[in-house]
Amino acid sequence: MTRTSAPVDAPGADAWEGLVTTALLGTDRRTPPGAAPGPDAPLALLDAAAVETVRRRAGLRPARAAERPQAAPEDVRPALPPAAARRLAMLLADRPGPSGGGRRGAAPDLTELLPQWLALANARGFAPPPQVLPALLDAARGRTDLRPAALGFAGPRALWLARLNPDWRFALRAAPGGGAALPHLQDDDGVRRLWQEGLFAERVALLSALRSRTPAAARDLLASTWGTERAEDRLMFLDSLREGLGPDDEGFLEHALADRSRNVRATAAELLSALPGSALAARMAVRAEACVAIDHTRSARPSGTGGGIPGGATQTTVTIAVEAPHECDPGMERDGVVAKAPAGRGERSWWLGQLVEAAPLGTWSRRLGGRTPRDIVALPVADGWQGELHAAWCRAAVRQRDAAWSRALLGDPSAPEAGGPGAVSLAERAKLLGTLGAAERAEWVAGFIAAHGLSEAFQLLGVCAVPWAAPLGRAVVDALNIARDAGSYPWSFSGVMGLAERCLDPSEASRLDALLAVPDEPENASPGAGGYWAEAFQRLVTTLRLRAAMAEELGAA
Amino acid sequence: MTQQGVRWTADQVLALAPDAASRKAGSKLGAAGPWSEAGSSDEGTVWGLCKGSGSKPYQTVVDIADAAGPAYKCSCPSRKFPCKHALGLLLLWAADEAAVPPGQAPEWAAQWAAGRRERAEAKKAGAGSGAPSGSADPEAARRRAERRAERVSAGAVELEQRLVDLLRGGLATAEQAGYGLWEETAARMVDAQAQGLAGRVRELGAIPSTGPGWPVRLLEECALLHLLGRGWQRRDRLPAGLAATVRSRIGLPSSPDGPPLRDRWLVLAQYDTTDPRLTTRRIWLHGAVSHRTVLLLSYGAAGRAPELALPVGLSLEAEVSAYPGAGQPRVALGEQFSAPAPAATRPPGVTTAQAAARYGDALREDPWLESVPVTLDRVVPTPDGDSWQLADADGDAALPLTPAARSRPGLWRLVAVSGGAPVRVFGECGHQGFTPLTAWPEGPGDAVALC
Known part of the structure; x- marks a missing residue:
């Protein structure tokens, strides 16, 4: 507020200044205005100051208004149901406890449920009540993994708000489409101007926003300045073409294969090889085919190894022979093959791996006698090349998102040697599962857990769709039950437990009731384990109930 | 009473929580807690069994009929009050009629509630008959008040001397003198039973560290303190209303003796301020008919929520009576004629x-x-x-x-x-x-x- 400036008060202002100066210096050094020096001077000063203080306060007037902020854009989504709004406030108010604190207790961890809540709310297309936006932005600020969902849910008003508070700048950078810093994507001039004059982050945001709407326009925009970009920037920009990649991009990517920067070339080659119809894929197919063949000369030889060959397509023992490339010619290098092998790897197997990985998987059926992927994977490979070859096929199946090949490479989940061909690691299997449909994925992992238990299942469970399909959920609960009966402590399974809390279908809660009791301790059990298990299961059940309530509040069946 | 008919809002329940941790724990139990055999009776008793980590579930019962605030009992060992189970039960009751259906209270819950109400009745009756006996010795009360007034007067004189010393030497010295000096003076005011003065004095000590412009603020506060002391010394010559204001600013106890004012009160705001010893809750109410804005104060000992909880947006039909003092907004809540219920009304505004x-x-x-x-x-x-x-x-x-x-x-x-x-x-x-x-x-x- 401003002090009043009416003329009648002008002397008042002076009087007040005089009083303050006198008070600062002390009446011993300075006599208050209008008072006699002496022992009563301080009291006179206090009297006068009291009058002035009340007078100044009583005369307060509003200040001049500053420039009003622009109105926030309208959020057209329907408002959140009241119960869901309260739940959100509660989830946002929950701060994670001190990390690394051993036992997790029986109460659910609300912060772990926030991502799920946001996903549900986004799927239902609700708008948040404006008053939770600050808490939502704070949550997104603290957890980068939450940002896309939280900012998407927060909507246009959150971006408006973020521009007023420096703490929330990240939202402007991270927002899909970069928020209001971006011009309207139909505004060609605006887009071009920002592309030419914007900061790197703004340009990346612009490019990915445009790419998600009209892939071709984004590619053309990038092509318009491609020659003048710095190498690091070219790499980042090229990477944003990953989204919406299609056959139309081939020309541009072929051009990028001749780039000065090796990393740019490698990325371009990788993108091209994900397009099975591209010229690069065809060239790689030719090269790879030259290295892999059915070896008929050996087919007469009896199989010496113990690898059980399914008596399928062929009667005689057919073997795959591998002849790795002898050199990495300039053509290969241009197509993205890295000539120098990492330390500890043979050059020729290194080159082979890259060729097979980039060749379209469709090549092999043709090349290897019209066999199906499953038959091909089952064939023995001569001279110890199996590991190298299968690993490359795995990478190709993931890159080309080929379900048939993934299925073949994954093999039967209950097979020994932790399932599937030995060449396939857990990480690779998780990636292969990603190419399958949700139901098939869940079924495979369920089979794996039933056969091998939970100790290696964590990574595989991570790629399964949430909530877990019924067979998968049952397999996990059964395996936890077995682990409890085996007498170990629940925290050996805390990773899987945490996943189960978030991913198990809430309708499974009733099946868990029997597990809540503290069991009698078997002789060989770890002391007290039973109680901890009961606590862990209780926490699981409570979390499931909470999730059911969450879904119901959001109107999701 | 119609209290029992209306289920509360979740906000209303959560306002009862003694701290944020209880609020959190209670809301977890509210939606997903392992409740069984829960119910609520027409008399305003809510009960339920909550499965904890032990083999025997906790018995939780809440009596919401009392206008002075709900009462709780839970067999859990928590020392929080109300405990998370009581909060969770009330949340469940507020949110989900099916989970806490109306019914007959089981033995253990009914017994407690009945015993409580009996005691309350007895107390009320005792208070009714005891009131005359409390003031049976007006002479003694008068003497006590007089002694206290003398002590306040002595305190006010001493304070005046401190202010005079300060201004003689100049405020600039206050910056170096620091906190201790004022703490000591504040303690003397507490001894003189003048809490209001003590509070103001304590704040004086903090002003020199509040950044630019502190001399102005310090002089203002010194002058107002001086004004208050002077007001006290000459209270006999002040108009009655102003004299009462001075007494209440000094910190002398008073009781709400204004005529009861019945209105439909809308809760405008509720907020707590805490210091190490005391939590003070301020609740602003606006009367739909009287257009008055009044203040309810409620206190809780450290770590305990004040009993009165009226979340923003509710409105209730009730009588209030004002505390003495001109221009004082403080009132006491008298009889309530309706349970607080959500209201869509808004107070009228000004420029x-x-x-x-x-x-x-x-x-x-x-x-x-x-x-x-x-x-x-x-x-x-x-x-x-x-x-x-x-x-x-x-x-x-x-x-x-x-x-x-x-x-x-x-x-x-x-x-x-x-x-x-x-x-x-x-x-x-x-x-x-x-x-x-x-x-x-x-x-x-x-x-x-x-x-």
Whole structure:
């Protein structure tokens, strides 16, 4: 507020200044205005100051208004149901406890449920009540993994708000489409101007926003300045073409294969090889085919190894022979093959791996006698090349998102040697599962857990769709039950437990009731384990109930 | 009473929680807790069994019939009050009629509730008959009051001397003197049973460290303290209303003796301030008919929530009676005629200029007043350099926010609710600026608490 400036008060202002100066210096050094020096001077000063203080306060007037902020854009989504709004406030108010604190207790961890809540709310297309936006932005600020969902849910008003508070700048950078810093994507001039004059982050945001709407326009925009970009920037920009990649991009990517920067070339080659119809894929197919063949000369030889060959397509023992490339010619290098092998790897197997990985998987059926992927994977490979070859096929199946090949490479989940061909690691299997449909994925992992238990299942469970399909959920609960009966402590399974809390279908809660009791301790059990298990299961059940309530509040069946 | 018929809102339940941790734990138990055999009776008893980590479930029962606030009993070992089970049970009751159906209380719950009500009746009867005996010795009471007045007078004289010494030497020395000096004086005021003076004196000690402009603020506070001391010494010559104001500012106890005022009271704001010994809860109410804005104070010992909980947006039909003193908004809650229930009404608002004038007018009756409760209508939260103001949507005047309000998270809720559009804001308007406490969006929507 401003002090009043009416003329009648002008002397008042002076009087007040005089009083303050006198008070600062002390009446011993300075006599208050209008008072006699002496022992009563301080009291006179206090009297006068009291009058002035009340007078100044009583005369307060509003200040001049500053420039009003622009109105926030309208959020057209329907408002959140009241119960869901309260739940959100509660989830946002929950701060994670001190990390690394051993036992997790029986109460659910609300912060772990926030991502799920946001996903549900986004799927239902609700708008948040404006008053939770600050808490939502704070949550997104603290957890980068939450940002896309939280900012998407927060909507246009959150971006408006973020521009007023420096703490929330990240939202402007991270927002899909970069928020209001971006011009309207139909505004060609605006887009071009920002592309030419914007900061790197703004340009990346612009490019990915445009790419998600009209892939071709984004590619053309990038092509318009491609020659003048710095190498690091070219790499980042090229990477944003990953989204919406299609056959139309081939020309541009072929051009990028001749780039000065090796990393740019490698990325371009990788993108091209994900397009099975591209010229690069065809060239790689030719090269790879030259290295892999059915070896008929050996087919007469009896199989010496113990690898059980399914008596399928062929009667005689057919073997795959591998002849790795002898050199990495300039053509290969241009197509993205890295000539120098990492330390500890043979050059020729290194080159082979890259060729097979980039060749379209469709090549092999043709090349290897019209066999199906499953038959091909089952064939023995001569001279110890199996590991190298299968690993490359795995990478190709993931890159080309080929379900048939993934299925073949994954093999039967209950097979020994932790399932599937030995060449396939857990990480690779998780990636292969990603190419399958949700139901098939869940079924495979369920089979794996039933056969091998939970100790290696964590990574595989991570790629399964949430909530877990019924067979998968049952397999996990059964395996936890077995682990409890085996007498170990629940925290050996805390990773899987945490996943189960978030991913198990809430309708499974009733099946868990029997597990809540503290069991009698078997002789060989770890002391007290039973109680901890009961606590862990209780926490699981409570979390499931909470999730059911969450879904119901959001109107999701 | 109609109390039992209306189920509470979740906010109303959560306001009972003694701290944030209980609020959290209670709300977890509310939705997903392992409750069984829960129910509620027409007499206002809510009960349920909650499965804990032990083999025997906890027995939780709450009596919500009492107008003075709910009573709880739970067989859990928690020392929090109410415990998370009681909160969870009430939340469940508030949210889900099917989970807590009406019914007959089981033996263990009915017994407790009946015993409690009997005791309450007995107490009421005792209080009724005991009142005359309490004042049976008016002579002794008068003598006690006199002795206390003497002590306050002695304190006021001593304080005056301190102020004189300070101003003789100059405020500049106060910066070096620091806190200790004032703490000592404050302790003397506590001895003199003048809590109000003690509080003001303690604040004096903090002013020199509050940044630029502190000499002005220190002189203002010294002058007002001096004014209060003088007012006390000459209380016999003051008009009765002002004398009562002085007594209440000094910190002398008083009782609500105003005539009961019945109205439909809308809860405008509820917020707590805590110091190590005491939690003070302030609840602002607005009367639909009387158009008066009054203040309820409720106290809780450290770590305990004050008993009275009235979340923003509820309204209740009740009588209040004012505490003595001119221009004092404080009242005591008397008889309640309805349970607090959500209301869609909003208080009428004024412009920023009218709000500032209202504060000026109020100083006439109470010159020590820091702020007055005001509802501003059609104001836009507007950034102003490092600070914020509430600007009239239809004029070019604005009230700046107080420095404290600027750093509170409530500011951003206010800005978010506004989104650049005019809002209605209830808050406290004083010489330091405006402290927003509650906001209503331009369109339809519930009140949003900012404090």
